[in-house]
Amino acid sequence: MTESPSWLGRRVPRNEDARLLTGRALFVDDVNPPGTLHVAFFRSDHAHALIRGIELGTARRRPGVVAAYTAADLGEFWQPGQLLVAPVPVEGAVFHAVTQGPLARGKVCCAGEALAMVVAESRYLAEDALADIQVDLEPLPAVGDLEAALAPGAPVIHQGLGGNLAARARQRKGDYEAARAAAHRVIARRFRYDRGVSGAIENRGIVAAWDPRAEELTVWDTTQAPIPIRNGLARVLGLRESQVRVIAPFIGGGFGPKIMMHYPEELLVPWAARRLGATVKWIEDRQESFFATTQERLQIHDAELAVAADGKILGVRDRFLHDTGAYDPYGLTIPINTQCTLLGLYDVPCYDSEFTVVFTNRPIVTPVRGAGRQHGVFVMERLLDFAARELGLDPVEIRRRNLLTPDRFPHDHGILFQDSAPLIYDSGNYAPLLERAAERVEYQRFKRETQPAARAGGRRLGIGIVSYVEGTGIGPYEGARVTIEPSGTVRVATGVGTQGQGHFTTFAQIVAEVLGVEVGRVEVVTGDTREFGWGSGTFASRGIVVAGTACHEAACRVRAKAVALAAEILGVAAEEVELASAGARVRGAPQRRIGLGELARRANPLRGAVRPGTEPGLEATAYFGPDRGSTAAGVHAMVVEVDPETALVAIRRYVVVHDCGRVINPAIVDGQIQGGVAHGIGNAFYEALAWDENGQLLNASFMDYLLPTALDVPTVEIVHLETPSPLNPLGVKGVGEAGAIPTAAAFAQAVEDALAGTGLEILEAPLSPNRLFELLQALPGAAR
Amino acid sequence: MIVKGEHAFSGRPELVWALLLDPEVIAKAMPGTRELALTAPNRYEGRMVVTIGPVTAAEFALVIMLEELAPPRRFVMRVDGNGRFGFTRGTARVELAANDGGTMMRYEADLQVGGKIAAVGQRLLDVVSRTLLRAGLAALGKELEHRLGDGDRP
Numbered sequence: 001m002t003e004s005p006s007w008l009g010r011r012v013p014r015n016e017d018a019r020l021l022t023g024r025a026l027f028v029d030d031v032n033p034p035g036t037l038h039v040a041f042f043r044s045d046h047a048h049a050l051i052r053g054i055e056l057g058t059a060r061r062r063p064g065v066v067a068a069y070t071a072a073d074l075g076e077f078w079q080p081g082q083l084l085v086a087p088v089p090v091e092g093a094v095f096h097a098v099t100q101g102p103l104a105r106g107k108v109c110c111a112g113e114a115l116a117m118v119v120a121e122s123r124y125l126a127e128d129a130l131a132d133i134q135v136d137l138e139p140l141p142a143v144g145d146l147e148a149a150l151a152p153g154a155p156v157i158h159q160g161l162g163g164n165l166a167a168r169a170r171q172r173k174g175d176y177e178a179a180r181a182a183a184h185r186v187i188a189r190r191f192r193y194d195r196g197v198s199g200a201i202e203n204r205g206i207v208a209a210w211d212p213r214a215e216e217l218t219v220w221d222t223t224q225a226p227i228p229i230r231n232g233l234a235r236v237l238g239l240r241e242s243q244v245r246v247i248a249p250f251i252g253g254g255f256g257p258k259i260m261m262h263y264p265e266e267l268l269v270p271w272a273a274r275r276l277g278a279t280v281k282w283i284e285d286r287q288e289s290f291f292a293t294t295q296e297r298l299q300i301h302d303a304e305l306a307v308a309a310d311g312k313i314l315g316v317r318d319r320f321l322h323d324t325g326a327y328d329p330y331g332l333t334i335p336i337n338t339q340c341t342l343l344g345l346y347d348v349p350c351y352d353s354e355f356t357v358v359f360t361n362r363p364i365v366t367p368v369r370g371a372g373r374q375h376g377v378f379v380m381e382r383l384l385d386f387a388a389r390e391l392g393l394d395p396v397e398i399r400r401r402n403l404l405t406p407d408r409f410p411h412d413h414g415i416l417f418q419d420s421a422p423l424i425y426d427s428g429n430y431a432p433l434l435e436r437a438a439e440r441v442e443y444q445r446f447k448r449e450t451q452p453a454a455r456a457g458g459r460r461l462g463i464g465i466v467s468y469v470e471g472t473g474i475g476p477y478e479g480a481r482v483t484i485e486p487s488g489t490v491r492v493a494t495g496v497g498t499q500g501q502g503h504f505t506t507f508a509q510i511v512a513e514v515l516g517v518e519v520g521r522v523e524v525v526t527g528d529t530r531e532f533g534w535g536s537g538t539f540a541s542r543g544i545v546v547a548g549t550a551c552h553e554a555a556c557r558v559r560a561k562a563v564a565l566a567a568e569i570l571g572v573a574a575e576e577v578e579l580a581s582a583g584a585r586v587r588g589a590p591q592r593r594i595g596l597g598e599l600a601r602r603a604n605p606l607r608g609a610v611r612p613g614t615e616p617g618l619e620a621t622a623y624f625g626p627d628r629g630s631t632a633a634g635v636h637a638m639v640v641e642v643d644p645e646t647a648l649v650a651i652r653r654y655v656v657v658h659d660c661g662r663v664i665n666p667a668i669v670d671g672q673i674q675g676g677v678a679h680g681i682g683n684a685f686y687e688a689l690a691w692d693e694n695g696q697l698l699n700a701s702f703m704d705y706l707l708p709t710a711l712d713v714p715t716v717e718i719v720h721l722e723t724p725s726p727l728n729p730l731g732v733k734g735v736g737e738a739g740a741i742p743t744a745a746a747f748a749q750a751v752e753d754a755l756a757g758t759g760l761e762i763l764e765a766p767l768s769p770n771r772l773f774e775l776l777q778a779l780p781g782a783a784r
Numbered sequence: 785m786i787v788k789g790e791h792a793f794s795g796r797p798e799l800v801w802a803l804l805l806d807p808e809v810i811a812k813a814m815p816g817t818r819e820l821a822l823t824a825p826n827r828y829e830g831r832m833v834v835t836i837g838p839v840t841a842a843e844f845a846l847v848i849m850l851e852e853l854a855p856p857r858r859f860v861m862r863v864d865g866n867g868r869f870g871f872t873r874g875t876a877r878v879e880l881a882a883n884d885g886g887t888m889m890r891y892e893a894d895l896q897v898g899g900k901i902a903a904v905g906q907r908l909l910d911v912v913s914r915t916l917l918r919a920g921l922a923a924l925g926k927e928l929e930h931r932l933g934d935g936d937r938p
Contacts, residue, residue, distance in 0.1 A: 044897060045870050045871050045898045045899030045900075046871075047898075111898070111899075131868040139873070167936065217853070284794065287903065287904070290903065521883035663892055690906075692896075692902070694898060696894055696896075696898045696899075696902040696903070697902070697903050698903065698906040699903075699906065700904060701838075701903070701904045704839070704904070704906070704907060705906070
């Protein structure tokens with residue numbers, strides 16, 4: 001279209017960085033209108049208890065306290081939360097929906113559940129007033145262990161259900177029993193993948209302002225889903241959607257938990273603002289976030305792999321328990337993701353997977369970057385490692401023999417995915433991912449020379465190489481409005497929220513490409529319902545696929561308008577007009593041109609007549625909803641060094657070869673992968689929540705809950721391969737979770753490889769130096 | 785958290801028994817106790833302030849109940865402390881036996897700790913509780929010496 005190189009696929013510097021780096025980006029805590037009132041929540045110290053009474057009189061009398069509320073004060077406003085995701089309609093599935101009310105009523109189901117809310121002139125006063133509150137709680141035995149929770153006689157969290165079973169679903173294809181009977185070997189193990197937090201650097205926060213003159217509510221919220229938050233607030237507050245504006249400004253990390261709609265605080269703060277006719281603010285502190293922000297990911301799998309003598313997969317059977325915490329607002333999304341992602345890049349002819357979802361007295365579980373995919377990958381990759389060992393095959397070789405070949409796409413796995421659509425891989429080319437990763441990490445040379453040489457010198461090096469798929473870019477839809485302004489600036493508004501993904505740049509690149517302008521001239525607005533009011537949010541690695549495509553479609557419509565008008569002005573046929581260098585010009589005669597700003601002015605005449613059907617300006621809105629998700633894939637390879645005495649592990653190299661379809665901005669994709677790997681490393685070796693038998697969280701601070709630091713996370717060596725998705729015109733797939741998904745599996749394989757000969761088998765994640773030390777001590781023949 | 789151990793006192797069991805049931809003495813034996821009063825038979829109420837790592841000067845409303853009293857041999861003590869920074873609940877079994885002219889006290893307590901003190905102070909709980917216990921036993925011993933000095937020495 002233009003003689004300038006394409007904007008797509010270029011390492012364009014990010015449009016948003018100037019604002020972020022100079023401290024001019026607005027975050028929720030930057031919103032401080034004069035007279036703002038501040039909220040603190042009184043939270044339960046007990047994980048499971050009956051509420052006998054809550055006394056707020058003293059707190060209410062404290063000078064500076066404006067109001068204090070319990071569930072009883074909420075009246076009709078108190079309703080159980082909405083079910084966010086309808087359960088995937090798997091045949092025969094059982095699902096018991098239990099959602100949380102805005103303040104606990106009658107019973108506390110997890111530590112940290114809010115019992116009362118104080119509104120005061122400052123946060124200090126509000127916190128002081130919490131000390132005035134007297135609660136009478138009758139503690140009940142707490143449920144944490146998944147198997148004990150299901151055992152007869154276990155304390156029941158939600159009495160009406162008669163037990164702690166939240167859901168059960170089984171998906172099958174082929175005849176696993178026959179596959180098992182025909183197998184050369186059956187590899188069976190029990191795996192455990194434990195809970196962590198998402199660890200966003202910015203905690204949650206909400207500021208709600210009621211304007212009594214305009215009768216409008218404005219809410220600044222660290223949400224990934226501003227439009228559903230607006231719609232829900234309007235509904236529960238009895239307002240029109242047009243009376244509520246939700247702004248999700250810059251957000252310091254989302255990672256999934258900020259998609260919850262609605263957290264209790266997200267309802268109560270706007271409710272209080274309206275009731276008090278004031279601006280009300282709550283910022284979650286780090287302690288609170290360990291209890292009040294959703295978490296993932298405890299599952300226990302009893303899985304087996306049936307293999308032929310040549311290492312070919314004949315079938316997989318899996319039975320797993322999934323911890324959903326005290327409530328299950330997110331339907332079956334996570335365990336379905338686990339069930340689907342386990343199949344990976346492999347040809348698995350027979351599959352029988354059943355999960356059981358369990359209520360526990362723990363914070364609510366909703367997706368955290370990976371959203372169940374980690375577990376599936378961990379189980380499958382570990383089983384393949386053990387199979388390779390038993391069959392005397394190299395770990396790379398057993399994977400190579402089982403990859404789906406390019407002629408198998410689109411590949412229907414015969415089960416349902418999280419979007420309730422069939423799990424069909426749209427496209428993929430897997431062998432090059434594995435080969436390039438092995439090549440880049442110098443797998444052969446490592447095994448042949450590096451590792452033996454290190455061992456001879458007393459050093460334990462190990463290598464891990466694993467693969468994963470990432471189902472991305474699911475519907476239902478997103479939209480975008482593109483406007484060429486008379487200044488020549490192009491404005492893009494879309495409904496998805498942004499939490500660091502680089503939307504201000506990638507969406508700008510897509511639009512700049514279509515309209516022939518510089519990326520820096522495209523201003524993107526995200527996450528403000530007044531700017532764009534239709535859409536569902538940022539989740540499931542779908543921003544570029546769904547909103548990015550909507551931006552593309554809207555830009556194409558604007559281009560058509562611009563071209564038609566320019567053709568008229570320049571006196572040529574529309575086919576003769578091209579957009580380039582911020583203007584429209586005649587093909588082959590670039591001196592005959594008109595600037596886009598001038599065109600925009602001419603498209604909005606102030607006098608005279610226009611033809612019927614004319615739309616003013618150069619503006620268009622478009623929506624995009626894919627039939628189903630597009631499947632990205634990749635291979636991670638890791639080299640570690642293990643100190644067998646202290647069990648400390650250092651990651652020496654980390655290679656990611658991935659395919660997220662067409663790459664819009666390699667620098668941004670690199671950033672997503674690097675950040676994802678950092679998340680994954682935390683999840684593999686540092687981050688684990690520790691609970692006691694009463695449901696008390698014992699490491700609710702960054703002193704005791706370890707996030708990996710820059711010293712623990714190597715610079716990832718990244719190779720981009722591109723298999724365009726046929727499901728959208730740009731050919732893109734998502735990449736937001738890719739880095740975090742297979743890390744623990746790669747880590748486990750690499751650590752075992754480093755300690756080869758000891759008989760160590762890693763069946764759990766996350767590990768820690770302590771835990772690895774315990775595992776080593778427990779080996780037969782270990783030095784004590 | 786299980787806390788158990790034994791401690792030798794130089795006085796007779798009857799004397800130690802009286803000591804252990806005296807609210808003023810209990811207050812001394814539980815460092816950080818600001819008030820403790822007998823509010824009903826075998827029920828003591830008061831306040832306690834402790835520091836556990838990053839949780840400084842955490843104040844608890846304290847209720848102690850003595851049960852299964854079999855003087856001067858054993859009793860069960862139920863402790864219930866609640867405060868802004870969490871709670872502690874537990875049951876301690878205390879047994880006294882004559883021992884070489886003195887008394888051997890054996891104790892075993894099962895304590896639950898929750899809230900902020902558990903969430904951020906967990907690594908220090910064990911050390912803090914042992915330190916408090918040691919200080920408490922020393923205070924009891926001293927009090928006993930004092931009483932023995934008043935003429936009760938065997």
